Amino acid sequence: MATGPAAPATEQVSPPDSRETVGNITTFVSGMTKFHNNPDLSDIVLRVGPNVYYAHKFALARSSDVFHTMLAGQLWADSKKSEIVLKESSACEEVFTEFLKYFYCGQVTLEIDTAVPLLLLGDKYNVESIRTECEKFMRRKVQGGNARAAVMYMHYARMYGFEELEEKCFDAISRNFASAVAMPEWLELDVQYVGELLQCTTLIVENEFAVFKAMQDWVLAEYREAQAGENLIRLLPHVRFSQMLPQQLVNVERSAIGQKFPLLLSPFINEAYRFRSLAGQVGGFHDNKFLPRDYTAKEWCTFLRLQLSDIRRFQHNVRTISLDSPVPNEVHSEDYMWNIAFQLNYIGKRFRSGLGSNATLHKYECLAIKLTPLKICPRDRSFEISLLVYDRDVNVAQIIRRSATVKATQATHRESYAIQAATGFRFGMPSFGQQDSVTVEQFFEENELGPDSPYVKESAINVAVIIKPHVE
Template sequence: MYVSIYTVENPRDLFGKVHGNKCQQVSIQFQAKMAAVEVHNPDDILKRFSKLLQTGELSDLTLKVDGQRFRCHRLLLCASSDVLNTMLTSRLWPEGRSDIVVLREDPECAAVFQHFLEYLYTGQVTLEKHNVLPLLTLADKYNVPSLSRSCLNYMVDACCPATLKYILHWLQYAIICSYKNLEEKCMQFITANFDDAVCLADFHQISRDVLIAFLRQDDLVVSSELHLYSAVKRWFEANIDESSEENDDLFYIVMKYIKFPMIPLKELIRLENDSIASHSKFFLQNIFCALKYHTGTKMDFSEDLLKQLKERERFQPRVYVTETWSTEIIVENVSRLAEGEVRGAFFSTPGSYAEIDQSCHHDWHVMFYPRGVVYSDCQMISWMNCLQNPGGKFQTVRLALSTHCQKRRKFRITVLVMGPCANGEEFVFTAKTTDAIFDSDCTLFNYDNIIPYEEVLKKKSPYKINDSIKLKIVIRPEFQQMKA
């Protein structure tokens, strides 16, 4: 835009110009660039749409959900959901020719349907642990992918003790709908905190397949196999049908995954008077087999049974967080630690889970490096020449374990990193497992990246309890196959 400005040296000459007098005119031109201004007031629009839903003004459709009536606007519903668009515009659907549409929803979904509509109108909703699964169910049913993504992200981030009772239901829904990321997150959390999960009132509501998925895991974190057996027994008793002839089948299906050889001998003997003894075939094949394992008696069962036992990995222990198989390291005031500072522990584990091997032990020396590993400079001397090693720093959270084995032996090392609950209790925030092999020549194993190094430096981290790191280290000897 070009603007001309006239500069008048004497205002009186303006009148002279009118009268024909000569005057001097100076014209100066400049280019003024006007910037575009974008007006962005989405909140105003959202308030208008929200008001339309609240007042029902100009509504042309009524939705009936479990006795509730919602005065809606066909245009907005169709624009927000492909499913509703097809339902409300197609003449092939009876809803497309009616001003009153009845939607059949589960009670949990009906209870949050108002919030679902608010999202369709405004794109906003408050997600909480008790409403996120019903909202996800509605979002999937009516194909609202943006809401589905938000619900899934919330669930993944909300796996903690406060939501444990809901995680069981989230897991089952994730499996049904093939939400692999959510399924993996829920499985990991429940697996690491299974003792707490089995104590929930809703535990018996999980499906048989979900229960078996947990029971098949060797990395299941439990206090003992007997505790796990008691939990599975309660689940079975809550799910039996007195009029069904398939109760025995259900019993065998779930109980066959219990690792009876991992139950201590004195506790195993007590099971003889348990209700399990009524299943005589099961009792003979499993309890008797476990008794032989503990006493070191030669396994002389049939090949079919041995094959079954091998497939179930009956003799491979789980992660039992007892003093017998684990130790604990607590590092306080982590932020004040110097680089390379180390904390240590010393403990022993039995030679195996069999009672006959309890007198044999493996001694473990554990060194924990929460602030990385620092190597000092040194001189390497050889017969040819001397080399100077400048040293260095490695930003890793390392656990170094050492033991002495005369023969080659494989162990499973599991590190549980504890996190804080809102009520002051603790839970397993993350569990990491790896295999390590020791023999007379290999006596040291370094397990790096136990915790992301950057998390140690943060003031607040889910890997820390206040300014402390608490680890539980469980070491399991690999089962050495017994021969018939």
């Protein structure tokens, strides 16, 4: 009797819980690492500058499509060679062994000086993971306040479109300008970056003369001196000569630039003298170049050391003279005496998470700085207030900026020495009518101001208060 074709054997499928994935990735990677720059089984030699590296086509092609095309492409003559010469810059030559190691172990060791050449190699050979790790490393270093790293990385941040890194570089340099311009890398910056930094309104610097000196060092660098005149034409308009004190203006005239390029410098010096003569009488100087930056010299800034035990227990008053500016910026510019009061308070804020009524309590310490003028304001006055919080090494760690207006106030006819109703501060002056106060606050996470805090040294924090006139 004829029979049909035999039925196919039923495939035996193991139940999911009977299968296991076994093996040790660490062991696998360590096994690959031993072939780094090892002639054993090597099928390609890379000559980079004076150095020779033994490599394996598979390892190179696995992570780099550039190497894959170079070593396996039929149209590339190098694909048939057993030795390839790679032309790299001297900086890239120095890190090439670290770059090659990545193809065997998937890791690369980064330092401030090696991040850029490794980034360049990662870009040239299209190893995206190295590019990504280099950018992350650069951001971490710059965010930590390393001024040297910020100056080194700024050009490459813009070249590769790393916008966040570029922003952090500008911020780090503006906070640590004195440290940044003392680095040899400052002299290597392109003129466009120097110009942008000199224009920066958020620059924290001792005074404007320090800005001029940094610009002069850059312009007169030995390998750039032939273009000094051209660069001065671009950069001099960004120096705020109007904010220099008289002796500083004289020092500018006596400087190397003043002696070598008097015709280029004189219009700016003359404008500064004109400003000093007229600003307090007729006003009208409202351009940024006629306004101060955040200067930390004693003429502009009040530097204070606050014991945490004091400001946590009660309001700590500091009676101080804080000038609008040692340079008159507007008509009726006056000196103001301010009462500055500091207090540190715990604040709890509840945040809802998920559904329902569940809420999480987050605790903060709020550093509140209250500024009250101790002098009658005959007219409304606008101010720019900057609060700088320093770390243990007295580098600027936090910046709080705020615009405020103190409203015009009329004094009462009654003169008595008493507690001022508006502020609660007692001082030996007549009792005035209602006075505006300005409060600036900075929040710290709970325990952020503990013994291991980056802001606390010897149970105290260092802050600076800068009060500047604001001109519309």
